[in-house]
Amino acid sequence: MTRHVRVAIMGAGFSGLGVAIRLDKQGVDDFVVFEKASDVGGTWQANTYPGARCDVPSQLYSYSFALNPRWTHSFSTQPEIQQYIRDVVDEFGIRDRVVLNCEVLGARWNADAAHWKITTTQGEFTADFAVSAAGPLSAPNLPDIKGISSFEGAVFHSARWDHSAELAGKRVAVVGTGASAIQIIPGIADTVGQLTVFQRTAPWVLPRVGHKYTAVERFAYQRIPGWQRLVRTAIYWLRESFVIWQAKIPLLAAFVGLVARGKIFLEIRDKELRAKVTPKYRLGCKRMLISNDYYGALSRPNVDVVTDGIHEIRANSIVTEDGSELPVDAIVFATGFRIEDSPTYDLITGRDGRTVAEVFEAEGISAYRGTALANFPNVFVMMGPNTALAYTSAIFTIESQINYIADAIAQLTERGLRTVEVRGDVQHSYDVALQRKYEGTVWTTGGCDSWFKDSTGKIHTLWPDFSFRFYRTLKHFDLDAYETT
Ligand code: N01
Numbered sequence: 001m002t003r004h005v006r007v008a009i010m011g012a013g014f015s016g017l018g019v020a021i022r023l024d025k026q027g028v029d030d031f032v033v034f035e036k037a038s039d040v041g042g043t044w045q046a047n048t049y050p051g052a053r054c055d056v057p058s059q060l061y062s063y064s065f066a067l068n069p070r071w072t073h074s075f076s077t078q079p080e081i082q083q084y085i086r087d088v089v090d091e092f093g094i095r096d097r098v099v100l101n102c103e104v105l106g107a108r109w110n111a112d113a114a115h116w117k118i119t120t121t122q123g124e125f126t127a128d129f130a131v132s133a134a135g136p137l138s139a140p141n142l143p144d145i146k147g148i149s150s151f152e153g154a155v156f157h158s159a160r161w162d163h164s165a166e167l168a169g170k171r172v173a174v175v176g177t178g179a180s181a182i183q184i185i186p187g188i189a190d191t192v193g194q195l196t197v198f199q200r201t202a203p204w205v206l207p208r209v210g211h212k213y214t215a216v217e218r219f220a221y222q223r224i225p226g227w228q229r230l231v232r233t234a235i236y237w238l239r240e241s242f243v244i245w246q247a248k249i250p251l252l253a254a255f256v257g258l259v260a261r262g263k264i265f266l267e268i269r270d271k272e273l274r275a276k277v278t279p280k281y282r283l284g285c286k287r288m289l290i291s292n293d294y295y296g297a298l299s300r301p302n303v304d305v306v307t308d309g310i311h312e313i314r315a316n317s318i319v320t321e322d323g324s325e326l327p328v329d330a331i332v333f334a335t336g337f338r339i340e341d342s343p344t345y346d347l348i349t350g351r352d353g354r355t356v357a358e359v360f361e362a363e364g365i366s367a368y369r370g371t372a373l374a375n376f377p378n379v380f381v382m383m384g385p386n387t388a389l390a391y392t393s394a395i396f397t398i399e400s401q402i403n404y405i406a407d408a409i410a411q412l413t414e415r416g417l418r419t420v421e422v423r424g425d426v427q428h429s430y431d432v433a434l435q436r437k438y439e440g441t442v443w444t445t446g447g448c449d450s451w452f453k454d455s456t457g458k459i460h461t462l463w464p465d466f467s468f469r470f471y472r473t474l475k476h477f478d479l480d481a482y483e484t485t
Contacts, residue, residue, distance in 0.1 A: 008127035013042015015382035016133030051187025069221035285446025
């Protein structure tokens with residue numbers, strides 16, 4: 001039997017759960033959260049690799065309505081963040097509406113009934129509104145390298161860590177040097193026998209200025225009213241100032257680059273290694289990384305950095321473009337996620353029978369306020385196009401979108417409206433205005449390729465401005481930008 005709900009939420013990470021908690025709070029308790037994994041947490045449930053921790057300060061990396069005075073470090077580890085998410089689900093009493101091990105196989109708009117028909121591995125549902133909260137970092141990007149299927153050892157992606165694979169004493173290859181890899185490499189360097197790091201583009205790495213919280217600090221967060229919020233606010237504004245050198249005065253990035261260069265000089269003695277890890281583009285062009293143990297790990301005698309591309313993978317080795325054959329027992333792909341062509345875009349079929357992926361393919365990737373899509377009535381996308389923040393917490397974006405969606409549902413309910421769809425011309429003008437904001441920023445002029453941009457150079461991932469402007473833009477739902485029935 002098909003069950004009908006007011007709102008169907010796809011994904012039980014920070015986004016989906018945040019929407020659920022807000023809806024519950026405003027009296028819309030008839031919702032369901034579908035989660036294909038066996039636990040809540042989204043990306044924090046999936047990424048269990050050694051060394052996984054947040055590179056955004058803990059004080060910012062939590063819901064504003066559920067500060068956590070129990071964090072043990074100013075940059076939290078993955079297990080602590082996942083436990084925080086579990087605790088929030090229980091504290092806000094929404095666990096009964098989260099369906100685990102339930103994968104969404106497709107969602108199709110039914111214009112006659114004015115609802116979404118959602119097919120899952122646990123049956124059919126219909127919903128007045130759908131919220132896509134699968135997240136941009138949910139589908140691993142596994143490069144299609146010649147011979148990969150012939151490899152006989154353990155091979156897995158960073159977001160699907162194989163904890164049964166025995167890496168101690170083995171020859172291990174890590175492909176990629178992004179945010180995940182620079183945590184994995186120090187996490188395994190001292191237990192594996194030989195570690196070969198395949199670097200395509202050197203990342204800029206800044207020091208992680210953080211510390212383990214003392215008992216006194218934790219006591220203060222728990223007992224002094226307003227103290228934790230004050231600290232959080234101070235960190236928020238400090239991070240907000242990063243926009244000035246990233247987007248407003250890009251030349252300032254060169255000065256921050258000096259800090260990163262100094263770090264390479266101080267932490268790496270070997271001149272050849274220094275040259276390999278020194279990026280050739282301006283700092284900030286790709287997501288900047290923080291670490292205090294990455295360069296130390298690369299400097300170990302059992303670690304090599306290979307900058308030649310991978311030509312082929314054989315049963316027990318990797319062959320590079322220059323013909324060298326390197327024997328390996330296991331390969332870890334820390335090669336990021338399918339952001340541009342996320343498979344979740346194939347699942348949602350809109351008013352004219354086209355999927356989100358097909359619309360993006362034909363018309364380019366865009367969304368009104370990163371949240372609404374023309375041709376897709378009554379659906380909202382969490383962390384949609386042009387919402388990612390390069391310098392501060394994604395949870396700020398998520399909460400801004402939650403405000404917008406909650407207000408949309410409240411206004412539509414109050415006015416007795418059944419359908420809402422952003423006007424195509426409004427979405428187009430929004431995108432054109434947004435694209436102008438990237439001109440001259442370090443993301444477009446910094447001389448790098450990154451997942452921020454597509455193959456044409458258009459940026460459809462990042463929000464280009466201060467995050468408080470995104471918050472203000474989404475504070476209220478602007479019904480006049482939408483067609484309604
Ligand atoms: O992925 P990435 P990630 N051959 O895309 C390389 C978040 N995150 O999983 O730079 C060889 O950053 C690629 O090379 P290049 C965060 O938002 C957050 O590390 O494209 N190499 C790059 O080095 C982050 O941005 C935390 O030339 C290939 C690497 O793989 C996002 O997740 C922690 C390749 C991919 O880096 C993704 O991070 C961790 C190929 N074919 C992650 N394809 C926090 O703490 C790709 N690469 C919050």
